[in-house]
Amino acid sequence: MMKNLLSNIKISVPEKIFLKDPESSDLGKRIIEHSILLIDEIGFDNFTFKKLGAKIGSNESSIYRYFESKHKLLLYLTSWYWAWIEYQLVFSTSNIPNPEKRLLKAIEVVTQTIKEDFDFSHVNEVKLNQIIINEYSKSYLTKEVDSENKEGYFVVYKRLIARLRDMILNVNSEYKYASSISSTIVEGALHQHFLKDHFKSITDCNETVTPTQFFQELTINAIKS
Amino acid sequence: MMKNLLSNIKISVPEKIFLKDPESSDLGKRIIEHSILLIDEIGFDNFTFKKLGAKIGSNESSIYRYFESKHKLLLYLTSWYWAWIEYQLVFSTSNIPNPEKRLLKAIEVVTQTIKEDFDFSHVNEVKLNQIIINEYSKSYLTKEVDSENKEGYFVVYKRLIARLRDMILNVNSEYKYASSISSTIVEGALHQHFLKDHFKSITDCNETVTPTQFFQELTINAIKS
DNA sequence: CAAATATGATAGTAATACTATTAAATTAGC
C-alpha cells in the first residue's frame, strides 16, 4: 500500500535551498524531524534555531551549516511537502483513464487534510500539513520573492499547479482560466482549512463538509459551462 | 462623485486595536500616512517603528503610544481597508435591484485593484491595496488568531464576507457553499493579484484578463448549476 | 496662566538572527 511504497522513494527538493543536504546525515534528519514538531507547536514566527538546537540536543551553529536561515528551512519544508503531494497526485491518478474522474481525484489529493501519518522516514506529514496551512504564505509573501523565484525555490509548487491545470484542460481544453482555477484550488483549500479551524462563520467547511467537495463541485461547474 | 463623497465619512476601526485613536491627532495621521508608504516600500517584515519615526521626524516611543506593536498597526490598516471596501460595496450595490447584477457588481468591488488614489484624507488607497495583497495573510496567520478574533480584531473582514455571502444567497438561496465561495473570492482575488505580479505562469490574469472576470464567471457558474 | 496632556529624547533590556573562531568528536581512506 501507499505507506510502504512511499517509504522507498526519496522526495527531491531544489538543491540551492540548503547548504548541506539534511538527508545526508543523522543530524540533518533530526533537524527536519524536530523543526516540523517545533514549528507546529510554537508557530514559525516564534521558532528559532536556538530553540530547535535545544530540542535536539545540538548547537545553533550546527543547524546553520544546513540552512542559512529559518526562512530557507521553511522553503525546504514547503518544497518537500509539495513534492510529496505531487508524487501522490501523479501516482493516484495514473491509472484513471477518464479525464473527469482523474481531475476529481487530483482535486481530492491537493485539497484533503492529511490525517494519517505516513511514517515517511522522519517526516510527520500530519503536522507538516498543518504547517503548510498556517505558514505557507509566509514563504513567498516577502520582498525577496522575485529573486528567490529566479533561484528556483518555488518550482515544485508551480509544477504541481501546472499538472492540475493540465488535467483541467484535459476535461475542457477551451476553458479560459485553467491556471487561475488551479492555483485557486490549491491556495483556496489551505485557506478553507484555516477558516474551519479559526473563522468558522465565513466557511461552510466543518467536520462533515470538506474543502474537497466544495472545490470539486466548483471546478466541474466552472469548466463544464 | 465617489471621491468627494468618501472624503466626508469616517471609516471606523475596532477600538481595541489601538491605544490611542490615530485619527484624533496630527501625529496619529502622519503615523498612518507614512506607515502605508513605508510598509509598501520595504515590506512589513522589514518595517520597524524606529524607521517610521525617522521618516516622520518623530520618536519611536511616541508611536508606541498609538499602537502597542507593529502587528496591531497592521491590524489597524487592514481593518481600515476592509471597512473602506465594505463602504464601497454597500454604496455601489444599493441601487441595483436585480440580484445577479448586484452580485456581479459586488464581486467587482472586492476583486478589483485600486488604481486611483481616492485621496481619502491621509490614506493612499493604491498603496494600501498593495499592502493588503502582500501582507494581509500575516495579520491572521499567527498563534494568537483565536484570542485576537475573540477581541474582535477581524470583525470588519468577516462582516464583508458575510455581506457578499448574503448577495450570493439572494441569487440562489439553495447554494450550499455560499460562505466558502464568498471567502474564496475575497482571498482568492488577492492571491491572483499577487500571482500576476510574481508567479505569472500559474495564473491567467494579466494586463487584460482580471481576477474580477475570473471570479464573476466562476461564481455565476457555481451558483446557477 | 496653571494644569493637564502629548510628544520627544535618552537609556536600557531581553531576544533575535545571525557570523566567527576554536576545540572536540566522528568518519573515511589507506
Added chain:
DNA sequence: GCTAATTTAATAGTATTACTATCATATTTG
C-alpha cells in the same frame, strides 16, 4: 589502526529588533 579530513559542539560576539521606563519639554485646554 592511524592519519587526515570532515562534522559537530561550544563559546563569544555583533547589529538589530521590539519593546519598556523615565524624565524633560512642548502644546493644548479650562
